Amino acid sequence: MKAPPRLQSLIDEGLIDTVVRQLMSGKEAMVYVVRVGDETRCAKIYKEATQRSFRQAVDYTENRKVKNTRLQRAMAKGTRFGRQATEAAWQSAEVDALYRLAAAGVRVPVPYNFHDGVLLMELVTDEHGDAAPRLNDVVFTPADARMHHATLLVEVVRMLCAGVVHGDLSEFNILLGADGPVIIDLPQAVDAAGNNHAQRMLLRDVANLRAFFGRFAPELLHTEHGHEIWDLYERGVLNTEVALTGRFERKGGAVDVGSVMREIDDARAEENARRLRVL
Numbered sequence: 001m002k003a004p005p006r007l008q009s010l011i012d013e014g015l016i017d018t019v020v021r022q023l024m025s026g027k028e029a030m031v032y033v034v035r036v037g038d039e040t041r042c043a044k045i046y047k048e049a050t051q052r053s054f055r056q057a058v059d060y061t062e063n064r065k066v067k068n069t070r071l072q073r074a075m076a077k078g079t080r081f082g083r084q085a086t087e088a089a090w091q092s093a094e095v096d097a098l099y100r101l102a103a104a105g106v107r108v109p110v111p112y113n114f115h116d117g118v119l120l121m122e123l124v125t126d127e128h129g130d131a132a133p134r135l136n137d138v139v140f141t142p143a144d145a146r147m148h149h150a151t152l153l154v155e156v157v158r159m160l161c162a163g164v165v166h167g168d169l170s171e172f173n174i175l176l177g178a179d180g181p182v183i184i185d186l187p188q189a190v191d192a193a194g195n196n197h198a199q200r201m202l203l204r205d206v207a208n209l210r211a212f213f214g215r216f217a218p219e220l221l222h223t224e225h226g227h228e229i230w231d232l233y234e235r236g237v238l239n240t241e242v243a244l245t246g247r248f249e250r251k252g253g254a255v256d257v258g259s260v261m262r263e264i265d266d267a268r269a270e271e272n273a274r275r276l277r278v279l
């Protein structure tokens, strides 16, 4: 096919030879199958901020470390320069997370390059060499659902041990590759230690896995892996060898008013950010 304009500079730079076809146009990106030498890869082009849904921009940008305070002020004020910087930070966050997770042994696509707002990475394929389906497009037996659920919980633990919470993990952002599930779509990944929303995001990620695989293996719906994993993490005893039970005793006693108030403030901040985006 004729290369879309955003991929032309990668062709000029020799990073891509040809564009084979468009794979997807998702919420936040357009994804193409490309050829480089005799290899097939995948090119993810980020949409401009205004075209994105920007769910929970607040969660995701909190504590993104920006050393330069002038830049920080510009980003906070939302000047043109600031918006460009925010945009660049958002896009490079996915590349950073991919390198970090690949190094930690998490099953993510191998990142090759990031150029002009385009991420070049491994194309995840099924056993026929075709682009792999999303979990959402696959029907599982109860046994397979239990197996993949367990595998993915270990991946979640591996990510957390590497200091990362995915933040948008669901059946739409996991592909079923020839050798099992592969996790994709990480621009919103957050630093587990430095972000106040990390716990809530981890619990949501794990709850999404439970709800999806619970459709095929309903006994999973009674598990509490999210709380169990976060508790082990907070106590500093989480590792990938740990045997998860799926059970968690909630500590009784007084309600933590501070944390409830924080959640309310967060929800309000999210709503304000959303409204700003819509204007």
Ligand SMILES: Nc1ncnc2c1ncn2[C@@H]1O[C@H](COP(=O)(O)OP(=O)(O)O)[C@@H](O)[C@H]1O
Pocket: 023, 024, 025, 026, 027, 028, 029, 030, 031, 042, 044, 109, 121, 122, 123, 124, 125, 131, 132, 134, 172, 173, 175, 184, 185, 186
């Ligand atoms: N490395 C990859 N290999 C194969 N397919 C991919 C890959 N990355 C993305 N895709 C396909 O493109 C779709 C959109 O990519 P994703 O990273 O989830 O972006 P979005 O933010 O638009 O959801 C995915 O659902 C998947 O079908």
Ligand SMILES: [Mg+2]
Pocket: 026, 172, 173, 185
């Ligand atoms: Mg996605």
